[in-house]
Amino acid sequence: MSSEEIYMTYRGYIVPKETHSLESLKFAQEFTFKDSDVVAVTFPKSGTVWMQEILPLVLNGGDLTPIHTIPNWDRVPWLEEKRLAVVVDQLSSPRALVTHFPYHLMPPSFHTSKAKVIYVMRNPKDVLVSSYYFHQMAGFLDDPGTFDEFMEKFLEGRVLFGKWTDHVKSWRHTELGDRIMYITYEEMVQDLPAALRRISDFLGSNLSEETVQKIAEHCSFNTMKANNMSNFSLVPKQYMDSNKSPFFRKGVSGDWKNHFSSEQLARFISVIRKEMEGESFSLPWSLD
Ligand code: A3P
Secondary structure, X not given: OOHHHHEEEEOOEEEEOOOOOHHHHHHHHHOOXXXXXXXXXXXXXXXXXXXXXXXXXXXXXXXXXXXXXXXXXXXXXXXXXXXXXXXXXXXXXXXXXXXXXXXXXXXXXXXXXXXXXXXXXXXHHHHHHHHHHHHHHEOOOOOOOOHHHHHHHHHHOOOOOOOHHHHHXXXXXXXXXXXXXXXXXXXXXXXXXXXXXXXXXXXXXXXXXXXXXXXXXXXXXXXXXXXXXXXXXXXOOOOEOOOOOOOOOOOOXXXXXXXXXXXXXXXXXXXXXXXXXXXXXXXXOOOO
């Protein structure tokens, strides 16, 4: 299939037609946020599905029912995707959502509500690698070509939801004040219980240490990889083929070291550095 058949363009961003439509994007723009809603925002491949496991458990005090009975895409739906309209009336409050939207695409009701945001950021080198494999296994995305070719596309923003740097910057320059918290994928990998405590404090969940430990166990890479409600095994192979590359691929930080040549690293760093020049915030990892 050609790129035109696979993707549509929405306000300058390419999105897959399999999961998005004009109706779903209109639905997102007209969506009414509630003050109690929580939305996890990610650039694709930064830990979205992980947050779909974490948020219901943090919000409901560790009750495993949702993660064992509801597929991740219906449990914590994407704001912009087709499934939201189907499941919106079944979401229990407080509702949790995810989105890949940059800040300026968020709907009007988001801005007037008090909905909280957790922005999850991941080292862009690992985002690139994870995305490269994901494009190989996802039948609803285009073929990534060689790693070198895919890196160019990524750096130029010719990938889902545009440039990584623009996404990160957009969510740093907001009027959200204490409605937004920032966390990194690397923090979550390094010490998940500590990350859960931060999330729980932010959401006012007041979890006991025992519950934090229980949630951490159920949100570990291996437990999630074995959870049929989260590992995409319910999706037909033509859309997601885990024989090509499993969705739960490695779940580590630093896999980029196994993929980047020294030339690719130099090019990647120089582009990202240039785009982050003059920014008031610094990235939490060294780029080299
Ligand atoms: P890798 O491809 O590097 O393994 P997203 O959900 O935004 O598409 O991100 C997918 C990435 O998050 C994949 O990275 C996946 O393995 C990783 N991931 C998902 N759940 C995880 C967990 N519990 N622990 C560590 N990594 C996780």
